[in-house]
Amino acid sequence: MARPQDSDKPAFPILIGDIGGTNARFWILTDVFGEPQQFPNIHTADYDTIDAAIQAEVLDKTAQRPKSAILAIAGPIEGDEIPLTNCDWVVRPKQLIDDLGFSDVLVINDFEAQALAVASLPEHYRDPIGPVTTAPVFSRVVLGPGTGLGVAGLVHAQETWFPVPGEGGHVDLGPRSDRDYQVFPHIERIEGRVSAEQILCGRGLVNLYRAICMADGIEPVLSIPADVTAHGLADSNAQAAETLRLFVTYLGRLAGDMALVMMAKGGVYLAGGISQKILPALKRPEFRAGFEDKAPHSALMKHIPTFVVTHPQAALAGLASFARTPQHFGIATEGRRWRR
Structure with missing residues (x-):
């Protein structure tokens, strides 16, 4: 170019x-x-x-x-x-x-712009999740839940950063664990499929919370993402707390998938307001566990750093x-x- x-x-x-x-x-x-x-x-x-x-x-x-x-x-x-x-x-x-x-x-x-930020912001605007490693100048991935779910790649070649836009937030997201198979039948589908954005965004938090309540046979009492997040972080509502645990697990799985697609040895960066708000939940073991559970490449995944972008704009x-x-x-x- x-x-x-x-x-x-x-x-x-x-x-x-x-x-x-x-x-x-x-x-x-x-x-x-x-x-x-x-x-x-x-x-x-x-x-x-x-x-x-x-x-x-x-x-x-x-x-x-x-x-x-x-x-x-x-x-x-x-x-x-x-x-x-x-x-x-x-x-x-x-x-x-x-x-x-x-x-x-x-x-x-918009996630090309987030990728430009990942390429240019100082290190103090990224908060590591899991092992603290220096991100080498290799390909990177940026993704983030907000109103929707954005994903972009970032490739370094010829001393230049190349953002790679996409619509990765609309890939399929499916169940793996026994608990997933209890919850996923209650997730709202779009033309028969569950995309990542159906769960991993603001409205997705509520979708997931309601699905957990339905799986547990109880009536939902929370209706907006901020309330689900607040009760989940405070552990003051059992279904909201599980919502956050599953949310970060699924986000970790998707982040790991995108890291494999891009061979993002330079790291995966979580952008957007939701990532910053749920930072304590992301720092618990579930996110990295979901991210690294990529047999036969789990050993590779352990060496890929993950960060939350903390710049407010x-x-x-x-x-x-x-x-x-x-x-x-x-x-x-x-x-x-x-x-x-």
Whole structure:
């Protein structure tokens, strides 16, 4: 992949955005070296369109007039109209150019942005789970439960980090243990299948909790992810506590699968708000046990480090690194960049 020429780099000021199913976050970078201008988080449900949200919550509140925009969105990018997977917004780059005055709009996957963060953030923004090992400069995986479940790879070659986007959150997730076989029949299916995202995300926590209650023959009393998490961490509700144990076990299994797919000897990184909130549960034995239980390659898995990314705005930090020094990263822009 050719390195970007100076004339091909996005022009400052640059609006960068991390747009998920529930929240949207924006910064403006005025130049290569300056601190970003930060804006409060936006609830996607509060605005009918991303255009209206950017206008009201960003452009109307600053004298800066961004020339370029780099947006990381939770969903696959195909064509000129890009729907998000877990909210009603549709990103229309040509309309952003016509209506909001941008001359250059690049749209990438939200977990590409998380991968950019993993490639560029200092070590103090990663908290190790399990054995403390230095992550070598080898392939890595980043995944994280949030409104949905994002997954991306990160390959290092020719002194350049190449994020590899994907939709790994939608792979099948199946039962293994006797307890799994009691619980899984009660997991809500999508067209006959249980995908990882049906369990390993915010609503998935509730799905799993309800399935455990049904397997135990009791009525669920919790209905929102935060309550399941709080009671699980406090061990104040038996089904919520088991929900967290199974959640981190299944997350460990999936993380191990992705590590094998990418041969991610450089480590697996858990991103997103849920990973940070359940850090005490992740540090218990279940996550690493699920991660390492990959016969005939269990010995290999023991040497792959796992981390939680602790930066509060990791995706934006990754986008900022790319915006400032795009020559350090291999981002494919074909079909994902629109210019006036």
